[in-house]
Amino acid sequence: MSQPSRRELDEYRAQASAWFQENVPPVPDFMLPLTFMEVGTDEQFHFLCDWQNKVYRAGYLGAAWPKEYGGGGLDQVFQDIADDEMRRHDSPIMLNTIGLSWAGPLLLDMGTHEDRLRYIEGILSAEDIWCQGFSEPQHGSDLGNVQTRAVRDGDEYVINGTKTWTTHGNYAKYIILLARTDPEAPNKYAGLSFFLAPMRLPGIETAPIRKLTGEYGFCETFFTDARIPAQSLMGEEGQGWAVAMRTLEYERNARGGQAGGLSITVSDAAETIDLARRARRGGRPAIEDPVVRDKLVEFLIENRGIQLCRARQQLAPLNQDRPRSLGLSSKLMNTEFVRRLNEFAISMQGAKAAYNVGEPDSIDGGVWQRGYLNAFSATIGGGTSQIQANIIAEHVLGLPKS
Amino acid sequence: MDFGLSEDQLLLEKTVRSFLAEQVGIDRVRELRDHDCPNDRAIWRALAELGVSGMLVPEAQGGAGLALLDAALVSQALGHAVTPTPFLSSAVMLPTALAELGGSASEEWLAGIAAGEIVFGVAVTELFSVREGAGVTLEAGVLRGKAMMAIDACSADLLLLALDAETLAVVRCDAEGLEITRLKTVDATRSTAEVLLASVTPEAVFESGEGAGRAIDRMLEAGRVALAADALGACESMIEQSVAYALQRKQFDRLIGSFQAVKHMCSEMIAELEPARSLLWYAAHSFDAIPAEAPLMACHVLAHTSEIAREIASVSTQVHGGIGWTDEQNLHFWFKRIANARHLLGGPEFLRNRAAELQGFVTAC
Numbered sequence: 001m002s003q004p005s006r007r008e009l010d011e012y013r014a015q016a017s018a019w020f021q022e023n024v025p026p027v028p029d030f031m032l033p034l035t036f037m038e039v040g041t042d043e044q045f046h047f048l049c050d051w052q053n054k055v056y057r058a059g060y061l062g063a064a065w066p067k068e069y070g071g072g073g074l075d076q077v078f079q080d081i082a083d084d085e086m087r088r089h090d091s092p093i094m095l096n097t098i099g100l101s102w103a104g105p106l107l108l109d110m111g112t113h114e115d116r117l118r119y120i121e122g123i124l125s126a127e128d129i130w131c132q133g134f135s136e137p138q139h140g141s142d143l144g145n146v147q148t149r150a151v152r153d154g155d156e157y158v159i160n161g162t163k164t165w166t167t168h169g170n171y172a173k174y175i176i177l178l179a180r181t182d183p184e185a186p187n188k189y190a191g192l193s194f195f196l197a198p199m200r201l202p203g204i205e206t207a208p209i210r211k212l213t214g215e216y217g218f219c220e221t222f223f224t225d226a227r228i229p230a231q232s233l234m235g236e237e238g239q240g241w242a243v244a245m246r247t248l249e250y251e252r253n254a255r256g257g258q259a260g261g262l263s264i265t266v267s268d269a270a271e272t273i274d275l276a277r278r279a280r281r282g283g284r285p286a287i288e289d290p291v292v293r294d295k296l297v298e299f300l301i302e303n304r305g306i307q308l309c310r311a312r313q314q315l316a317p318l319n320q321d322r323p324r325s326l327g328l329s330s331k332l333m334n335t336e337f338v339r340r341l342n343e344f345a346i347s348m349q350g351a352k353a354a355y356n357v358g359e360p361d362s363i364d365g366g367v368w369q370r371g372y373l374n375a376f377s378a379t380i381g382g383g384t385s386q387i388q389a390n391i392i393a394e395h396v397l398g399l400p401k402s
Numbered sequence: 403m404d405f406g407l408s409e410d411q412l413l414l415e416k417t418v419r420s421f422l423a424e425q426v427g428i429d430r431v432r433e434l435r436d437h438d439c440p441n442d443r444a445i446w447r448a449l450a451e452l453g454v455s456g457m458l459v460p461e462a463q464g465g466a467g468l469a470l471l472d473a474a475l476v477s478q479a480l481g482h483a484v485t486p487t488p489f490l491s492s493a494v495m496l497p498t499a500l501a502e503l504g505g506s507a508s509e510e511w512l513a514g515i516a517a518g519e520i521v522f523g524v525a526v527t528e529l530f531s532v533r534e535g536a537g538v539t540l541e542a543g544v545l546r547g548k549a550m551m552a553i554d555a556c557s558a559d560l561l562l563l564a565l566d567a568e569t570l571a572v573v574r575c576d577a578e579g580l581e582i583t584r585l586k587t588v589d590a591t592r593s594t595a596e597v598l599l600a601s602v603t604p605e606a607v608f609e610s611g612e613g614a615g616r617a618i619d620r621m622l623e624a625g626r627v628a629l630a631a632d633a634l635g636a637c638e639s640m641i642e643q644s645v646a647y648a649l650q651r652k653q654f655d656r657l658i659g660s661f662q663a664v665k666h667m668c669s670e671m672i673a674e675l676e677p678a679r680s681l682l683w684y685a686a687h688s689f690d691a692i693p694a695e696a697p698l699m700a701c702h703v704l705a706h707t708s709e710i711a712r713e714i715a716s717v718s719t720q721v722h723g724g725i726g727w728t729d730e731q732n733l734h735f736w737f738k739r740i741a742n743a744r745h746l747l748g749g750p751e752f753l754r755n756r757a758a759e760l761q762g763f764v765t766a767c
Contacts, residue, residue, distance in 0.1 A: 273763070293755075293763055294754050301681070301757075304681065305676075308684050309677055309680045311680070318683060326676050329672065330676070333673050386666070388669075390662065390665060392673060397645050397669070398645070398649070402660055402661065
C-alpha cells in the first residue's frame with residue numbers, strides 16, 4: 001500500500017471531523033458508562049450498540065482492517081485520525097472492545113479465512129458482542145493457574161468451571177475463553193488452551209456483579225457441562241497461554257491493524273481548571289489559592305505528558321532506547337493518574353465532597369465521585385498496578401522473577 | 403507531532419556519547435572535581451571539533467545551524483555522563499540570545515563559540531530569585547552590584563548578565579572591577595559563581611528597543627529545555643546504575659533485584675521517564691517550530707523533570723544501599739547534578755507559578 005499523501009490525510013480528517021460533529025449523539029438522560037467495562041443497563045447497551053454500528057457504517061471503525069472481511073482496507077493512519085476525531089468530538093465509547101481489540105486481531109493474525117468471514121463484520125458492526133473468559137474467582141493475577149476445564153468429547157469440548165469479571169457476559173454472543181485441557185501438563189501454562197466459543201448455549205449462565213458505585217457491567221459466568229464446537233479451539237491444545245499473551249499484545253501492536261475506537265472515556269485534567277474556578281476556598285475561587293493552583297498546574301503537566309506519550313507511541317524513532325518501555329508503562333501511569341486527578345477534583349469540593357451521583361445538589365452530578373470510585377477498576381483490572389510494575393521490572397529492565 | 407529523529411541527529415548523538423564514554427569517563431570527572439573550574443578547555447575544544455559548541459550557531463559564523471531538538475539530544479548525553487562543560491551557557495543560551503540581538507560583536511562571539519575558543523558565562527538568577535539584595539544596575543555607563551549563581555563563569559572569557567527582564571550586558575571576565583568567585587555547591591560538575599561588579603565597564607549593552615527582552619525570554623526557554631534534557635540524561639544513568647547494581651548485589655542468598663520492593667522501585671523510576679521524555683521532545687520542538695507554545699512548554703518540561711529527577715535520584719540511592727551513599731561509589735555525582743539543576747533556571751514551584759500566569763490562572767488582586 002502506498003503512503004497516503006498529506007493532502008489525503010487532511011481531507012480524511014476534515015471529513016471525519018464533519019461527520020462526528022454532525023453525528024455524535026446528544027448526551028442522553030441516563031448515565032453513559034465511562035468505559036466498556038461498565039455497560040450495565042439495557043438502555044446503555046442499546047445506545048452504544050447503535051452508536052458503534054453507525055460509526056462502523058460510516059467507515060470510521062475498522063478502517064484499517066481488510067476489506068474482504070468487512071474492514072475499510074485503508075492504511076492504519078486513517079483509523080488513527082478517526083480515533084483522534086472521536087476523542088475531539090467527545091464520542092461515546094465503542095463497547096465491543098473484547099471483539100475489536102482481542103478477538104478480532106487474533107482472528108486476523110491466526111484465524112482461518114472462514115472464521116474471519118464469520119466473525120469480523122459482526123465485531124465491527126456490534127451485531128455480535130464478545131466477552132472475555134479469563135479471570136476466575138480463585139485465579140486473577142495468577143491467570144496461568146486457571147482451572148476451568150475443557151475436555152474433548154468427539155467433535156465438542158465440554159466446559160466446566162467459573163469465570164469472573166466477564167464484561168458484557170449477559171449481552172455477549174461469543175466468548176474468548178482460556179481453559180485447562182491438560183491438568184497433568186509439566187507446568188501450569190502448558191495445560192491451557194484458548195477458545196473462541198459461543199456464549200448462548202445450554203450450561204452457560206451469567207450472574208451480574210454489582211460494583212461499589214452501584215453500577216453493573218461485569219458478570220460471573222458458570223459453565224456446567226457446556227458443549228462448545230471443537231473448532232472453537234484457536235491454535236493447538238497447550239498453546240492457550242501463548243495465545244492469551246498474544247491477545248494482550250495486540251493493543252500495542254496488532255498485526256492486522258487496530259480496529260480503532262475509544263474503549264474508555266479519556267480524563268482531561270483541563271476540566272479541573274473550570275472546577276477550580278467554580279469551587280470556593282475561603283470565600284474565593286479555589287484557583288486563587290496558590291496551593292490549589294500549584295497542584296492544578298502539576299496535573300495539567302502530567303496530563304500533557306500522557307497525551308504526548310500517546311502521540312510518541314506512534315513514532316518509532318522516538319522509542320529506540322527501550323522500545324517496550326512506553327507501551328508497558330502506560331497503563332500503570334495513566335490509571336494511577338486518573339485516580340489522583342479525581343482525588344484532586346474532590347479535594348476542592350469541601351463539604352460537598354461526599355455528595356454522590358443521584359444527589360441533586362452534587363457537584364457536576366457526582367461525576368468526580370463516580371470517576372474516583374471507578375478509577376479502581378482500572379488500577380486493579382487488566383493487571384493490577386503492582387503486576388504492571390512486576391512486568392516492567394522483568395520485561396523492560398531484565399530484573400529476575402521474585 | 404509530525405517529526406522523527408533523522409539519521410544525522412542520531413549520528414551526532416552517538417558520536418558525542420562515544421566520545422564522552424571514551425575520553426571523559428567518571429574517573430576523569432572525578433579528577434576535574436578538584437580543579438578550580440571543572441570546565442576543561444581541552445575537552446571543550448574536542449567537543450567543538452565534533453560540532454557541539456557551535457550546534458546552534460549559524461553556519462555563516464562557522465556553526466552547524468541546528469535546532470534545539472538537536473541540542474537537547476546532546477544535552478541529554480552530557481547529563482548522562484555528568485560531563486562538566488559550558489554547554490548550557492555557551493552552546494545553548496548565548497547563541498539563542500545573540501540570534502535575537504545581532505550586530506558585529508555578536509557575530510564575532512558566535513564564531514568564537516563555534517570554534518570552541520570563546521566561553522561565555524551567564525548570570526540570570528535575579529530574574530527569578532533574588533537573594534541578599536543581589537542585582538546589577540547600569541548607571542552612567544558602568545555596572546555595579548552582585549549576581550549570584552552565574553553559570554559557567556569561572557573560567558569563561560565573557561559574561562552575559564541580565565540586568566532586568568529587558569536589559570542585557572556583556573562584560574569581559576578579566577575586566578577591571580569584576581570579581582568572579584566560584585561557589586561551592588553540591589554539584590562539582592557544574593561551574594556556578596558569585597559575581598561582584600564594582601564599576602565595571604561593559605563591552606556591550608542591549609536594551610528593550612534592541613530586542614533584549616525577547617532575547618532573554620528565548621534564552622531562558624532554550625536553557626530550560628536543555629537543562630531538563632541534562633537532568634533526564636542523568637536520570638537515565640541513575641536508573642541504569644540501579645538496575646546493574648540490583649543484578650549484581652546479593653543479600654539473603656539472592657539478587658536484590660529479585661525482591662519485589664526493589665523491582666517496583668526500579669519500575670516506577672523507568673515509568674516516570676516516559677512522560678518526561680515526551681514533554682522534552684515536544685518542548686524542544688515547540689521552541690523550534692511552534693514558538694507560541696514554547697514559553698509554557700519550557701516551564702512545564704523543566705518543572706516536571708526536576709520533580710521526577712529528584713525522586714529518581716532519591717530512589718536510585720536507596721536501591722544502592724550503603725555504598726550508594728559514599729564517595730567510594732560514583733552514583734552521587736549524578737545525584738548532585740540533578741539536585742543542582744533543580745534551581746538553576748528557576749525551581750519547579752516558580753516555574754509552575756509562571757505557567758499558571760501564562761495560562762491566565764493568576765488574576766491581579
